Amino acid sequence: MGIFDGRRIVLGVTGGIAAYKAVEVCRRLVDAGAHVSPILTKGAERFIGKATFDALASEKVQTSLWDEDNPIPHTNLGQNADLILVCPATARLLSDYRIGRSADLLTATLLATRAPVIICPAMHTEMWEQPSVQENIRELAGRGVEIVGPEKGRLAGGDDGTGRLSDPGSIVAAVEKVLNSGVGAQVQDFFGLQVLVTAGGTKEPICPVRYIGNRSSGKQGHAIALEAAARGAEVTCVTTQPDNIFHHPQIKVVAVETANEMAEAVFSESPKSDFIVMAAAVADFTPAERHKEKIKKSKEGLEIHLVPTVDILASLGATRNDEQILVGFAAETSDLEKNAKNKLESKGIDLIVANDISAANVGFDYDTNAAVLFDHMGKKTELPLADKREIAQAVLDAALKLKVDKHEESGGN
Ligand SMILES: Cc1cc2nc3c(=O)[nH]c(=O)nc-3n(C[C@H](O)[C@H](O)[C@H](O)COP(=O)(O)O)c2cc1C
Structure with missing residues (x-):
């Protein structure tokens, strides 16, 4: 028995240098019993191969809205998810998600869900500290999106600063918190009030x-x-x-x-x-x-x-x-x-x-x-x-x- 038995998690991976760490997160979620459906953006595919997630996740990677086998992939994924985890999340993803621009399968799925969403941003410090990025984060957090990280530490290119993806253990702990406590789960018990x-x-x-x-x-x-x-x-x-x-x-x-x-x-x-x-x-x-x-x-x-x-x-x-x-x-x-x-x-x-x-x-x-x-x-x-x-x-x-x-x-x- 795993702590995530029977839970369906969409794992969105975007094109940041930390994309390789999503492999470890995926493995841990599957080991804990979750059914993990991976979505890779075009950017993510430049950093990490589909074959890795195909082998580790619970189903094959999806990358496109226009897949012949699955005519409406975003609504299937979004409606069936218990949780959507974006790890790592690029500055681009934060911006598109905030403004509701469904430019790819991942953003379309994020818009087509009522499930709780966890976003794990990762980027260079300069990008992270941009007022536009900070505004996007605040706005998303305000809508009930759970934001995990980033942390301070070593970054790509020998740099050091805030922007490092949270460690896989903290990310899985956040998944557990959201799934089990309902924080951010957006139960609509105040609807109409x-x-x-x-x-x-x-x-x-x-x-x-x-x-x-x-x-x-x-x-x-x-x-x-x-x-x-x-x-x-x-x-x-x-x-x-x-x-x-x-x-x-x-x-x-x-x-x-x-x-x-x-x-x-x-x-x-x-x-x-x-x-x-x-x-x-x-x-x-x-x-x-x-x-x-x-x-x-x-x-x-x-x-x-x-x-x-x-x-x-x-x-x-x-x-x-x-x-x-x-x-x-x-x-x-x-x-x-x-x-x-x-x-x-x-x-x-x-x-x-x-x-x-x-x-x-x-x-x-x-x-x-x-x-x-x-x-x-x-x-x-x-x-x-x-x-x-x-x-x-x-x-x-x-x-x-x-x-x-x-x-x-x-x-x-
Ligand atoms: C080597 C390299 C590393 C990058 N790392 C990051 C990153 O850590 N975070 C980020 O937000 N963007 C990063 N970018 C920029 C994104 O890859 C770029 O914005 C891309 O359009 C994101 O696509 P996606 O969000 O669809 O995956 C990086 C680009 C390159 C070339």
Whole structure:
């Protein structure tokens, strides 16, 4: 028995110097029980022979859309795959896949699938660091494509730097993670649902130059928006960090700066939302007065009078309809459970995501997070330190479960 028994994997190989390493990846996948269907691009054939993959994979290599034995190869391959792995992926492949240009069998197959996709880029450092390549990568990652590598190390031509294909062991581990955990598997369980997410820290202006802000990066909120979109939702993300969110066709981005602007955007979008996830760090106070001119340096101190902002979460808790699921966040430095439960009850919300931001690698600006979920039914779920996308997945799982339970309680079918 292998860990990939019965799983169908399309292995796309493109024309980079690391193409020879795809042979080892192919062998490991087959040894672990996978049915591997290899596709080689014309570029790949310049680096590695078809005969090698013919001998090692589960079926013969395919290279063309126009194969007489298989009239529509891309849809057969794409629809039957449990996963598509592109290893190595050239800069050309990233670009064509991003823009949806099906110029060859591999890109056509990538477009003709709903299976999760793993891309393992490999190229020289200069190519990898090109803004165009980086944009393509960010965009693809934002659509739920799992990107593995590249790593730093020796490159062709005696060079050293970032761009080296990840080692076969890491690539096979990523395949296992995606196939077994469903991360990036794009289960469409939010299809037809509207999700409103807020993200980032608000900025409260003191004068045209200065503001009162906080350290929220927006990463957790953006991860939730992306995860919801990848699972089929129509998402509106109200964010103070619009430049840092991946473009996704199902995410409408609403850029705001202040707590008041955020409140306005949220109140206008919330009536049509099935889920409202308030991940933003909204200022509790704002300067009573905004100076029109820059405040000049002076020897005397400066007093700024602050007034409370609108409590968006509490207003939503009081006005939302019974079918909506309202999710709040609590970033705490002490008494996590007590503070989170207080907020849950006092603001009338369904689910609270509490994190202890004093812990290592948790909260603001990290790519990882750890949290405890408390729901209005009294359930507590601990989420250990994980990538923010995985935390997003768990938050949406819990929110969806609450929605289903509510619907059943109200006698829906
Ligand atoms: C010797 C050599 C090595 C190359 N290595 C890479 C590489 O590692 N990564 C890459 O993106 N392109 C590399 N290229 C460029 C690609 O082969 C070229 O863009 C080709 O059109 C890619 O075709 P494909 O994506 O259809 O396989 C290399 C080209 C040559 C001649």
